[in-house]
Amino acid sequence: MKSCDSILQALKEASQQGVSIAPADYLEYASELNALIGDENEKLYILEQTLALEKFKKIELGDSVAKAQSYIDTLDIAREAKTQKAKVEQIEEHVRILKRRSQTAQQEYAGYQ
16 A cells, blocks of 8 residues: 555655656656545644643643743654644645646647647
């Protein structure tokens, strides 16, 4: 089963090796990433919920919002959440780029006919 990580890795390797990707493959990759991004969003939501709960607990114990947020920012799970958010944004950008590349490639192909 494919994952976002495996698709992103394949795209990275193709780019590093200078391998051309067929126009139909652009749409295939975009569709797969779009279908799988929900799992990555779910991971992000769980991390964010955990952080919110920790912040709530600190505030309930009498810490100020600023102090609670400072504490939250020191947690490994906060770093993990930021990394996951960046990953989701990267996937979304890849989908946009892949769709655009597919359109461009199709237009170029049409121009040769």
